[in-house]
Structure formats: structure tokens, C-alpha cells
Amino acid sequence: MEHLPLTAAHAGGNPTLIPVGNLTIGRDFLVIAGPCAIESEEQMMQTAAAVKAAGANMLRGGVEKPRTSPYAFRGLGRQGLAYLSAAGRAVGLPVVTEVLDPRDMDWIIQSADVLQIGARNMQNFPLLVEAGRTHKPVILKRGLSSTLAEWLASAEYIMNAGNPQVMLCERGIRTFETYTRNTMDIGAIAALKQLTHLPVLADPSHGTGRAELVAPMALSAIWAGCDGMEIEVHPAPQEALSDPGQQLTPAQFQGLMGKVRQVLVWRKALENGSVYGYRTNLHNL
């Protein structure tokens, strides 16, 4: 693998901790929940209350949606961000949203606590550099057909531009399989815990594209060593304007969270997590 001095794990080093409000990512297990796209104020308020009650510690929602076709719903933009921000404040959760365009960085960082760079932009280098010039934590999703080396090099871009607060999020790669939307590379999570000191997240919603597979894959990702996860939740998934098949109902999410909490206790009990490579801290949720 290429020389990537800022992202590479090194012997004796500590994992990166990223403070967001009361959270310390890397020590506290991160659970981001919320809809694929922000569709209305009511949708966000309902979702925020539900995911907070279930135990999520960050709220998500898409303001600008990267859609294959120009005729698909592309998000509510600034109005959407206002809904997200208000909903987060109402329930006391920090918020994360995706940024698509370096020109939108200024207004997005005024309301978002965490930035997300999506799979299609993993090698959008001006966007990486711009995110690197902010002081906001950045979730960098893996590109649809990117290797680990390319992904880490993209994290290096952000860090090299001045921002050390980077998280990597495995969201599935494109393969020949069509039953699942993507193929979630759980092994990448385990490998990254050895290769880098950055926190590693899992996104089983995009990783599978099927609501009924989200729970087993969330639990699997925990046992591969992830530091958190991102789960799409919608008050009425079948009516969602994007990704209807993969979003959980609030009740399904609540059920999942019970399992996640239990499994995290067990993971911690398993010889202090010693199978997971680069790790000195264990998670609380």
C-alpha cells in the first residue's frame, strides 16, 4: 500500500477520538439514524423523536441527493437542512448531512455537526480538500468500486488539507450480485481496524439495500470491529421518495437497537476485543 503517513496505523499509537457534542467517537459507539432524504419538517421531527428514543446518538438526513437521473428527486436543499437542524436541536442530537458541492460547504457547516462525503464523491478531490479546510468531522464513504488503498488515500487528502477528524464508512461495493443492492465488504472493516487509526463505520442500509438484511449485517459489522453505524430510518419507508426498500420503520430500528446494545456488551467482554487489531479503547453506547 502507498505511503500514507497521516492515515496509517503505527505501532504503539492510539486510535483517533473525535468529539462531537457530548459524544466521543471512537470511545462511544456511534449510531447515526434518519431518513435517506429529508422530505418534510414533520417527517424529520417524527424520525428524530423516534430514533432518539430508540438510542441513536446522531441524526442524519439527505439535503442534496446524488441521483443517477436528473429527473429523480434531488432533495430540498437549504430548506431541508433547516428541518434537519431543527429536528436535531429539538431532541438533542447532533446532525450529519452529505455535501456534494464545494460551493455549498459554507452554509452546510453552519448547521451540520458532521459532514458526509458520499460514495460517488470519494475521489472528488476538490471536495475532499474543501472538507479538509473545515473544522467539522467528516464521514468518508467508500467509492462504489474503490480499493482500500484508494479509500485511505482519499482520507489522506482530507487530513493533508488540515482536518484530522476523518471517519471511514463501509457502505458496500458494486459486484455482480443483484439480489443485494451492493455487497457489504465486512472484511474491509476488519482490515481497516489494523491499517488505520481512524474510526470505521458500517452502513448496512446501503450495504444490502434490503430492510430485512439490515439487522444481521449490523451485528456482523460489530463483530468485525466497527466503531459505529449508519442506519436509514423513515416513518413510512414504502412512501419514501428515495431508497424505499432499505429504510427501517421506527419500530424495526428500536428492535435493532436493543440487539446492538446487547451485542456491544458481549463484544467488550470478549477478551477486551483483542481480535480487532488497532484498538485500545472499547465502546460504550
Place this chain on the structure above:
Amino acid sequence: MEHLPLTAAHAGGNPTLIPVGNLTIGRDFLVIAGPCAIESEEQMMQTAAAVKAAGANMLRGGVEKPRTSPYAFRGLGRQGLAYLSAAGRAVGLPVVTEVLDPRDMDWIIQSADVLQIGARNMQNFPLLVEAGRTHKPVILKRGLSSTLAEWLASAEYIMNAGNPQVMLCERGIRTFETYTRNTMDIGAIAALKQLTHLPVLADPSHGTGRAELVAPMALSAIWAGCDGMEIEVHPAPQEALSDPGQQLTPAQFQGLMGKVRQVLVWRKALENGSVYGYRTNLHNL
């Protein structure tokens, strides 16, 4: 997905149970261990004793190795099978080996308790039919770039030829990632537990190609719902004639087995495994 009446799960049905000696696969969690290739009598005896002591309940070893180059070590053939069989008897473990050629079926079924069909032969239809004419349980590995639909159709070939005792083993698919030898499709395990009543196994040794990733991926696969696993173990991996990077030492395997036993207890405790789709029985190891 195509109409596959023999392999498809159906509402209210029971998962397939496959008896092998004292084992009942599907109810007892299967742990197959042993070297990639059988290299000598001593190697097999040492490995058999070690994996038995660590808790494996089936012994593996390659008699005929499918190698990309004709100049690579291709296995000991009948002599190798004699070593495998003797080692299994010595420690009281049933044995499994791969069959490459329909003409070898006769002598292999005389000594092997279970047959394996490898990734490169997943669509070797005459071999599937021949395995379907035996009365031996068959482990069918997933092809290097096969879809779930193709894999299940290959299982259907074996069942349609008369043999209902088929297990599916996820061993990683070919992707653009080069850090790991293959990309282990953990989501396929979760999906298959919903799509079929057949037992589903995981092979993290081939799935990662890296000994240091075998433990986290084995635990992940358990949480995706697998019914067993296959782990390569060699007395001295660095001297192995094939796959030196992915075989565990006996000591590493013993460490892994302690974790596997613990995690299986926890999985059983998690609401009776209710997240795993097609499943009524829970495993003992």
C-alpha cells in the same frame, strides 16, 4: 430469482438437517479444520490431533488441488486421501475433501464422509450431477464471480440428481480489492438463511487470504447466521505448499475456537436467533 423448487425456502418449512456420524449439521454448529493441502502423513496426524483437541468436529485436507498453473503442487491424490482418512479415524473426526473430477468420485466416496465441490467447479455440471448420484453430503462452494441465483441453481442440480444433502459455503468472491485475497460476502450468508433451507457455511480463510483477518470474519459470519465454518489450519503455515498466508497455526485455531464457542452461546441468547430468517433450530457446539 428463477424457480428452484428443491432449494428454495418455503413458508412454515424446516431447515435441512444433515447427519454425519454423531453430528447433525444444521443443529450442531459445524467446524471443519485442517490444512489446505495434504502434504504428508505426519502433517495430517499432527493437525488432526490439534484441531480435535481445540474443538473442531470435522477434518479437512486437499487431495487434489485445483491450481492455476500446471507447474504448482497439485496434491498427493489417493495417497493423500489415505493419510486424511487415517488421521480422521485416529482422532474420531469425519473427513471432507474436494473432488475435481467425476471419474474420481468412486474412490473418494469410499473414504470421505463429506464431499466438497470447489469454487472453480460450481458450474461444472457433470460433476454436480455425479455428486448428486452419491449418498454423501456435499459442500458446494460459491463460484468466484457467481450470483446467489446461479449458486442456488447449482445446488438444485445436485438435489435434482437425487441427493438432498447439500450445504452452501461462502468463500469470498472476486472483486477489485487486492488487499484481501477475495471479498467475503457476509451479506450472502444472511440472505441465504432467508432464501433456502440448506445449511450455510463460511470460509474466512479463503474469504480473506490473511490469517490475521480470520478471527474477526469468523465471528462476523456467525452473526450473519451461518451454520458452520471451514478454517485452514497447518502445523507450520509458512512452510505450506499452498496458501501459506491464510492458514492458522494450531495455537491460533485454539484461540479462535474459544471465541467461537462463547459467541455461539450469545447468538443463541439473542431472542432465539430471530433475526436470521429461515431458522427454527439453534446450534450446539
Place this chain on the structure above:
Amino acid sequence: MEHLPLTAAHAGGNPTLIPVGNLTIGRDFLVIAGPCAIESEEQMMQTAAAVKAAGANMLRGGVEKPRTSPYAFRGLGRQGLAYLSAAGRAVGLPVVTEVLDPRDMDWIIQSADVLQIGARNMQNFPLLVEAGRTHKPVILKRGLSSTLAEWLASAEYIMNAGNPQVMLCERGIRTFETYTRNTMDIGAIAALKQLTHLPVLADPSHGTGRAELVAPMALSAIWAGCDGMEIEVHPAPQEALSDPGQQLTPAQFQGLMGKVRQVLVWRKALENGSVYGYRTNLHNL
């Protein structure tokens, strides 16, 4: 690339020439035509007459079809070979058919002039060795997701077993593209003409899966340097029992052959084909 002494091109060497009846493959441009699967005596007789009249110099037809599902049409077997052989004799064309099973080699070589090993069997090593023990020329198709190095290593298996008469046939690889059945790797043809002395064929029927793309891809393959091609032709493609979308009608094939003949003259005129690497002979059709 691995050391493959038998298949590798070497400085100053000559390309391999393979005599079949009056043909000398490598000097005469090979055009193999015929249906995907042999369905009836009449179908074969009609097709043979039509492709002979249009200028094909070898007849093809599938006797045993490797089908994903066990419930699909799997070919007429020995009866099909009798039809193929009779049709070839009737019009004076040598015949080629695919062999799937090493146990069928004996009866197939009694009637087939050339053997074909299909994509799914490119790494069926016992079948490669068995083909290597015959004295029949072998067309080795590329595996669905195989690299050039793996493909050449499979050719080396055949040669190492004693048979130097091997041709390589590019038939498209599996990619994410779904509009075409496969993605025809025309660059592989150009690369192989530099890497090996073996004849290289193109199969635009499987390479595209669409009849309307066969002609442009056939012409492209010629300009990449191929030594021949294989084209599926059926008297009534829409009624074919397999691959209905990619087979040409006799009239379409005749139109294609006119273009092929013309383009081969032009290729020969282009500085004696000097762009095509390992080549000393130019083709006649």
C-alpha cells in the same frame, strides 16, 4: 506474468499453425458458424448449407449445453453429435463442439474435428488435461472473470499434457454492464497477439449477446488482430432453444461475411499487419 514456457511468445519465433482438413488455422482466417445448440437434423442441415454458402470454413453446434438451471434444455448429446457430423460431411466443413465432461472425450473425438472448452470450464483442470491427451485441436474460451495470466496458464495445462494445438477464444467477460450480455475484451485480443504464439479467436455472439452488435464487433476484433471468429447462426433465431437474442439469421451472416472478406483484404494491406505484435503470417479467407 507467471512463467509459461509453452504458451509464451518468444523473440524470433513463429506463430503456431494448426492444420484442420484443408484449412491451416493461423494462415487461413477461421470462420466458425452454426447454432448455439443442435436442436434437430433439419436445423443442422439447413444451417450447414447456409453458412458454407456464405463462406464459413468450420461448422459448430452444441451437443451438451452448460446451463445455469437443471431445468433448461441441456442438448441432444450423442444424437446431436451425429447430426452435426452428418451436416459437416454433407457440405464439406470440419466440425467443432464443446466437451463438458472428461468421460465424454472418447466418443466426441470420434466425430469432432476440433474440441471446444467453454468459459465455465476454463479452470476445469481434469478436462484440460484430458483434452491435452487427445490429438484434436482445442479452442479454449476465456473464463467469465478470468485474467489473461489465468487463461494462458490454462492453455499451458493442455500443452503440458501433450497437445500443442490450442486456440484462445475471447468471448466476453462479466462486468457491471447489463445492456450487453458480456463485455468483449477486444484489448485482450491485441495483447494476446503479443504475449503468445497461439491463434486468437473472437466470439462476438457471446461477447455482446445482441445480434445487432455482432457485425461491428466482428470487424473490430479483426482490427485488433484476431486469427478467426465464431458466430452463432440459426435458421430462426427467435425460436432457438437457447441464446435467441444473439444468433444471426443466415441472411445476416451472409451480409457479415461479405464485410469480413473485404476488411481482411484491407487489414493485410495495412503495412503487412505490422501493428499486431506477434505475427509473421497474414490471413486468407
Place this chain on the structure above:
Amino acid sequence: MEHLPLTAAHAGGNPTLIPVGNLTIGRDFLVIAGPCAIESEEQMMQTAAAVKAAGANMLRGGVEKPRTSPYAFRGLGRQGLAYLSAAGRAVGLPVVTEVLDPRDMDWIIQSADVLQIGARNMQNFPLLVEAGRTHKPVILKRGLSSTLAEWLASAEYIMNAGNPQVMLCERGIRTFETYTRNTMDIGAIAALKQLTHLPVLADPSHGTGRAELVAPMALSAIWAGCDGMEIEVHPAPQEALSDPGQQLTPAQFQGLMGKVRQVLVWRKALENGSVYGYRTNLHNL
């Protein structure tokens, strides 16, 4: 394929013609040549003179380079564009360069005659929209693992934003093959000539990554029906700061151009190009 009203070919329609200076792309065969990256004024002047003399009708050069690692050479920026523009004027060739960042559009369109959007940005939707608001012709390269449907949808973004002057450039897709840098999907060119009225270009330099394969692939692409091509040329490829293996010397490019001119005459002679689907005009060079 999705409904893409602006890009889709329709019965009886005409292919899009794009005027650039004295050129009419779609009627005149386009040959873009120049270095991967602009490195110095002298390099650009030498290259411009050489490619003009050899017959190219557009000059290229990378001003901003999308590089996997932040530590690689990332281009000369505005200074580079000044060199490109001056070199184009000096020899009378229009110039094309890649734009990576929507914020750079203003200064780039002041000097560039044609814009290029690279493979990594095929789904950078804000950049597509911004290019769609200019009046400059846009070359849209195919994403590394994009389907035809996704590629055409990205072209639709540009057209939907107001700019109908879009060209599609096949530059190879990512596959498992490692001998070539990418796998050039020549079949995509043939398919696009039937699916869309937009001009289709070929980039055999990126498509193969190997100088010795550029000539055969350029000729193949012509026979698949392309409307032009883009060839990397560098005065001293082995000293290039990026892509040293795939750039042609001026002498190699001159040799290629002689063949291209000849082959275009032959293609025109072949039944008026009637095999190439959506086409009423034939090319001059």
C-alpha cells in the same frame, strides 16, 4: 433503460453535430492529441507542433490532474492552461482540458474550446450541471465502473441544464484484468451508436495503459463506429510526470495517424458505414 429524452436516439433523427472552430464534430473525425499533464511551456509547444503536423485536429493537456494520492503531481493549474492555450494558438488547434471543480469553470472556459469531465467525475452532479450552463462542448468520459444507462443519464444532466453539445468518450472500465490498466469496452461504442445521437469518442491510451496496444485498439474503435479519439502524446513519455507507460512519442503518433486516415477511408467505403446503427453522416479527416 431509463427514460432519457434528450440523449436517446429516435427513429429518423439526425446525429448531433458540434462545431468547434473549423471542425464539425460528428462529420469530421476528431483526433485529440497531447500529453496527459501539462508540465512546461516547451513541452506543450513541442507537442502541439508535432501532433498538428501528424494530423491531429485538437490539442489536449491536463491542467488539474485527479490523482489518487495527495502527494502525486497535481498539475500546473492556471499557468498550465496558459501554456495549453498559447500552444493551441501557435499551431492553429482548438484546445480541450479537464475541469475538476465547478468553481474553476469560469477561468477555464475563457481559454478552453472544449471541456472534459473525467471518469472520476462522471457522477459529480454539480459539475455536470455547471458544465451544462456553459456554451462549451463537453466530453464526458465514462466512469470506472459505470453502466451505459448511468453514463447516458449523466449526459442527460448536462443537456437538461441547457447544453446540447455533449460527446461521450469510452476510456475503459475497471475489471479484474491487470495486464491492461483498464478494459476498453469497444462494444459500448457500437451500442452507443445505436442508443444515442451524441458523438462517441474512444480513448485507447487510458483504455489500455500500454503504448504498444494503442494502435490496434484505435483501429478497432474505428470499426466499432467511433466519431473520434483521444490519444496521449508526450515528447519523452518515459520522463512524463504521470502515465508514462501509455503516452506515444510524436513519431509513434505520426505512424498511427497514417493508419487512421487509411482506415477511415475504408470504413466509409464499407457500404456507407451501414453496420453502425445511428449514423447518417460519414467522417472526413
